[in-house]
Amino acid sequence: MSTLSGAPAPPRIPEAVHRRRWAILAVLMFGLLIVVLDNSILNVAVKTIASPEPTGIGATQSELEWAMNSYTLVFAGLLFTAGLFGDRIGRKKVLVFGVAVFGVGSALAAFSGSPGELIAYRAVMGFGGAFVMPATLAVVMDVFERHEQPRAIGIWAGSVGVGMAIGPITGGLLIEHFWWGSIFLINVPVVVVALIAMALLLPDSRDPNPGRMDPLGVMLSIIGLILLVYGIIRGGELANFSAPSVLLPMVGGLVVLVCFVLHEWRTDHPAIDITYFKRPAFAAAVTAIALVFFALTGVTFFSAFYLQSVRGYDALEAGLLILPLAVAQMVVALRARLIVDRFGARSVCTVGMLLVAMVLAAFVMFDVSTPLWVIELVLLMQGVAMALITPPVTVSVMQSLPREKAGSGSAVSNTFRQVGGALGIAVLGSLLSTQYRGAIEGHLSVVPSGARQAAGESIEATLAAAERLGPAGKALIGPANEAFLHAMHLTALVSTGVALIGALVVAVFLPDGDPEPERESAEGAPGRALPVSGR
Incomplete structure (x- = not known):
């Protein structure tokens, strides 16, 4: 390609960076892995953390939700800003900073002496994680040419499946052999290795013309x-x-x-160009991300209680049971681009959203004796559904924007994901809690009057009260399971409705072909060469 003056255009990506692009992707997956790993570990550890000392720290269901949501609160609030900083000062710098802060927060969380401390240190981890997520995806867009980006993004999304697979099993093993804080302390050596690899391999890149702040x-x-x-x-x-x-x-x-x-609409130097939302590939994709994570995040939260509290599996067994979901997501995400090439993004994502709805509706069938193979099949299908949605919509978002805005584009996508997830946990968790309290209330007469309100907060609280009562408490176990299943079934139906809305949005608005091309530079080249350095 030549410029208007006839001189050859500079290469979009330096050859030295291009040659090691797959090694760079592996390092980025490693950085992303620590964030995903931690959250998936926490999902199987909630029962242990809720236990009284010395086994746990006696966290209530509300405190457990805050241990998750303090991370989400800070993470979602800073994602967009973190993406802007990456575009402006360099994505490598921002990524290294985020990983280091995440490691410090993990070490502090491991030695929390109370639920309040755990909530605070999880917020520190969320602060670090906000700088990791958008930077990893932005660097992927920097070091891969456009025709390779769908494959690279599929692998990037597949690393989420790796984290989901390793996390529950690792968490179960740690909980079984060590104290609960080990689920956070395990992050520290991973962070050290990630920082060394990033320093050696990652290039740095940024928006070459960011304009005024x-x-x-x-x-x-x-x-x-x-x-x-x-x-x-x-x-x-x-x-x-x-x-x-x-x-x-x-x-x-x-x-x-x-x-x-x-x-942003009126200023001449906006942090984000609001007109991006006029692009169907961008707007429909981020909406789909928000809706699918709304539907699935809340279900993921209560499924841990179903497996451990209702079905009686320990943390390691629950982690192994979730393995089909993670493996399916990992395997199918790696091949999602081939499916999209054949059938189109709109068709694939619509099928994925309908499959999510079917999976969520299947939770209505679950009870205290549902065959294990049925549970595993449903979780397998959930992983397939996620893999059919996440890579295509991520490609739609990222390829519909100029490459130099990759950081802020990734941040917007992940902000919608986090807000959707926060809504899922809050709204669906609220529905689950309200329905459970209403159903169990009439069965708490055997509990001392001063402890009834606390015993009705969650199934874990009820089972803990039953254990304290000794033989008299056995009468609470059956009603507690029935109350939880009733609440879970209703919550699953609401989640199914949200997933169906997502399928409609995708089917109507998501373009079926390639996203809009990147904005052309003044020289007529598709996009401008970014300043990518080897270190």
């Missing part, structure tokens, strides 16, 4: 997202979305975000 836009995005996500989480905690402590932050967050959009 938009501090007002950045502050509005942080305040708006944190207020909105906090209100969502608080509503789930109280099981009441009409309470002033829920409505005020939620409405305030929405107002601030509206101000953010208006500011």
Whole structure:
């Protein structure tokens, strides 16, 4: 390719970087792995952490949700800003910083002495993770040519499956042989190895012409997202979305975000170009991401309690049972681009969303004696469904934007994912908790009156109260299981409805062909060469 003056255009990617692009992808997967690994480990450890000392720290269901959501709150609030910093000051710098902070937060969380400390240190981990996720995907877009990006993104998404597969098993082994804090301490050596590999292999890249900073836009995005996500989480905690402590932050967050959009629309140096949302490939993809993670995140949270509390499996066994989901996601994600090449992104993603709806509806059949092979088949299908959705919609988002905006584009995509996930845990968790309390309330007469409210908070709380009562508490086990299953079935039906809405959005709005091409540079080349250095 030549410029208008006849001189050959500079290569988009330096040859030295291009030659080691697959090694770079492996390092990025390693960085992403620590974030995914930690959250999947935590899912199988919730029962242990909820246990009284010395086994756990006696966290209530509300505190367990905050241990997850303090991470989500900070992560979602800073994702967009972290992506902007990566575009501006360099993605390698931002990625190394995020991994290091995540490691420090992990070490602190491992030695938490109370649920409050665990919640605080999980927030530190969320701060670090916010700088990891968008940077990994942005570097993928930097070091791979456009025709290789779908394959690379499929492998990137497959690494999520690796984390989901390793996490529960690792968590189960650690919980079985060590104390609960080991699930966080295991991150520290992984972080050290990741930092060394990043320093040696990763190139650095950034937007070559970032323009002026938009501090007002950045502050509005942080305040708006944190207020909105906090209100969502608080509503789930109280099981009441009409309470002033829920409505005020939620409405305030929405107002601030509206101000953010208006500011970005009018300013001549926006943090993000709002016109990106006019592109069907971008808008439909990020909406699909939000809806699918809304539907699945809440289900993932309560499925750990179903396997361990209702079915009686320990943490390691629960981790092994989740393995089909993770392996299916990993294997199918690696081949998703071939399926999309044959059938088109719209068709593949629509089928994926319908499969998600079918999987969630299948949870309505689960009871205390559901055959194990049925549970495993449903989890396998859930992994396949996720692999059919995540890589194609991620490709749609990233390839519909200019390459130099890869960091902010990735951040927007992941922000929608995190807000959708936070809504899933809050709304579906609230529904689950409310239904459980209503169903178990009439069976708590054997519990001392001063302890009844706490015993009705969750199935774990009820079973703990039954254990303290000795033989008299056995009468609570059956009603507790029935109350939880009733609540889980209703929650699964609501999740199914959300997944069906997602299928409709994808079927109507997601383009079937290649996303819109990258913005052309002044020289007429498709995109501009980014300053990518070997170190």
